[in-house]
Amino acid sequence: MSTELSYGFKKILTMSVEDAEARVREALGAEGFGILTEIDIQSTFKEKLDVDFRPYRILGACSPPVAWQALNEEDDIGLLLPCNVVVYAGAEAGTSVVAILDPVQQLAVSGRDDLGPVADEVQARLKRVLEAL
Numbered sequence: 001m002s003t004e005l006s007y008g009f010k011k012i013l014t015m016s017v018e019d020a021e022a023r024v025r026e027a028l029g030a031e032g033f034g035i036l037t038e039i040d041i042q043s044t045f046k047e048k049l050d051v052d053f054r055p056y057r058i059l060g061a062c063s064p065p066v067a068w069q070a071l072n073e074e075d076d077i078g079l080l081l082p083c084n085v086v087v088y089a090g091a092e093a094g095t096s097v098v099a100i101l102d103p104v105q106q107l108a109v110s111g112r113d114d115l116g117p118v119a120d121e122v123q124a125r126l127k128r129v130l131e132a133l
Helices: 017-030 041-049 064-073 075-080 103-108 113-132
Strands: 002-005 008-013 034-040 056-062 083-089 096-101
Touching (some): 008 113, 017 056, 017 083, 017 096, 017 113, 034 041, 041 056, 096 113, 103 113
């Protein structure tokens, strides 16, 4: 089941977080994205706060050709890169959630209408990623 958020899109999957993350990585790769950054919230919270938290990972996805295009338009647009994708344990046992930040909303804060086509292209690719899961 897919859901639209005011700032992104999410899908609930019936599988483990590990399997969901593997499928996300595969689907992102098929759409030309690589992972630039990875944050394991569960282990960070344990290490820094000594608290337990459900499995939760933030992946920074990037399409180098699209990033190159955006950065050639404005050097500081890097503040809005990469595209965040989160994978976390769902509320129901045996489920996982994949959520993706909407790049149209993300780049809108720049006030640069000329970046609209770039954002639209990335949004279409990321929606296909969710559909492929």
